[in-house]
Amino acid sequence: MPSYDLHSHSTVSDGSLSPTDLVFYAAAQGVDALALTDHDDVSGLAEARKAADEAGIRLVNGVEISVTWRKRTVHIVGLRIDPAHPDLLQGLDVLRQSRVVRAEKMADELSKAGIEGSLAGAYAYASDRIISRTHFARFLVERGYAKDFKSVFKKYLVQGKPGYVPHQWADMAEAVSWITGSGGVAVLAHPGRYDLGRTNLQLLLAEFKECGGIGLEVISGSHSADMNRHFTEQARLLDFLASRGSDYHGPEQNYLDMRRLPPLPDACTPIWQAWDGFDD
Numbered sequence: 267m268p269s270y271d272l273h274s275h276s277t278v279s280d281g282s283l284s285p286t287d288l289v290f291y292a293a294a295q296g297v298d299a300l301a302l303t304d305h306d307d308v309s310g311l312a313e314a315r316k317a318a319d320e321a322g323i324r325l326v327n328g329v330e331i332s333v334t335w336r337k338r339t340v341h342i343v344g345l346r347i348d349p350a351h352p353d354l355l356q357g358l359d360v361l362r363q364s365r366v367v368r369a370e371k372m373a374d375e376l377s378k379a380g381i382e383g384s385l386a387g388a389y390a391y392a393s394d395r396i397i398s399r400t401h402f403a404r405f406l407v408e409r410g411y412a413k414d415f416k417s418v419f420k421k422y423l424v425q426g427k428p429g430y431v432p433h434q435w436a437d438m439a440e441a442v443s444w445i446t447g448s449g450g451v452a453v454l455a456h457p458g459r460y461d462l463g464r465t466n467l468q469l470l471l472a473e474f475k476e477c478g479g480i481g482l483e484v485i486s487g488s489h490s491a492d493m494n495r496h497f498t499e500q501a502r503l504l505d506f507l508a509s510r511g512s513d514y515h516g517p518e519q520n521y522l523d524m525r526r527l528p529p530l531p532d533a534c535t536p537i538w539q540a541w542d543g544f545d546d
């Protein structure tokens with residue numbers, strides 16, 4: 267069976283490899299079909315497609331959209347989207363602009379905590395596309411405020427910490443409609459990462475389905491083995507198609523090589539089952 271990795275990031279968002287380098291890395295790791303799913307941006311897909319043609323692997327057009335659901339941030343991956351679809355482009359554009367405003371607030375808050383220069387410092391790590399918490403994390407680690415990525419989030423960039431600013435992302439129904447409206451399918455990313463509690467998680471899955479979401483990322487590079495097992499079962503019970511993605515961000519940010527991501531268990535129906543002969 268070909269190896270599908272349907273979640274990854276490039277320098278267009280907060281990954282550290284260019285779309286071309288990412289695609290060649292994936293090919294070397296034995297990936298046969300890669301989705302580039304940058305946060306709130308599709309502008310790396312053209313370069314990635316060219317590289318995939320050269321490397322002899324398939325590229326799936328993707329995106330990872332930031333969504334606010336009942337005051338919590340969740341991520342929805344769109345696969346096989348049309349990167350030229352006007353509603354999608356317009357929606358993503360608004361999200362990227364709102365990131366600029368959030369970044370300014372984050373820098374103000376960090377400054378109140380005695381950390382100066384974080385806005386320019388974060389932008390020095392960002393491409394001209396999006397600014398994210400990851401870019402602040404790189405700056406803070408560079409300046410010695412934390413020893414690594416994991417601790418910098420814990421100390422500064424999560425709820426209750428100085429550099430965290432609450433933010434309103436896209437509405438879930440809206441985000442799913444941009445994806446499906448462009449011909450793509452919507453997948454709930456890394457469901458194990460949301461700290462929602464059992465009841466709210468069930469509610470999220472039900473509402474996601476009502477909105478037109480059809481996929482669940484049951485195997486994720488950011489899941490534990492237990493989470494992978496749990497969501498494999500959930501996909502089967504709730505009749506979601508199953509997706510698999512490393513969520514690779516580059517060598518500094520990942521402890522898991524793409525090659526080491528577990529395969530999709532036989533118990534679930536792969537989201538790519540209906541994709542045979544796909545030409546994207």
Ligand code: AMP
Binds near residue numbers: 280397416
């Ligand atoms: P943003 O969309 O700007 O809020 O940034 C979110 C990104 O930060 C995620 O996509 C991850 O790449 C990264 N991130 C979030 N939480 C953590 C964490 N605890 N450890 C490492 N990276 C994280």
Ligand code: MN
Binds near residue numbers: 280305
């Ligand atoms: Mn990220």
Ligand code: MN
Binds near residue numbers: 341455
């Ligand atoms: Mn995510």
Ligand code: MN
Binds near residue numbers: 275
């Ligand atoms: Mn991701």
